[in-house]
Amino acid sequence: MTQVELATRASTSHAALGRLERGEPSVGIGILVQVLDVLGLAAGLGQVADPDMDEVGKSLQQLKSPKRVRAKKRDDLDF
Structure with a gap:
């Protein structure tokens, strides 16, 4: 699959796909x-924010x- 096809299928631009590949925030x-x-x-995105997976x-x-x-020390006890 070409980058243009991937961008089209993901409903984004070719430029945005390039920024994603470069890891731009x-x-x-x-x-x-x-x-x-x-x-x-x-499929594994459900585990991204799972606190049990965060070692x-x-x-x-x-x-x-x-x-x-x-x-805690309790001074109000009167025996």
């Missing part, structure tokens, strides 16, 4: 999804979690 995610769909690669995010969250939790 100005290309919208919608164009990326359309191109992936035309190429038959859109780096899980590691960073564990670093932020308190290591040990202490019970």
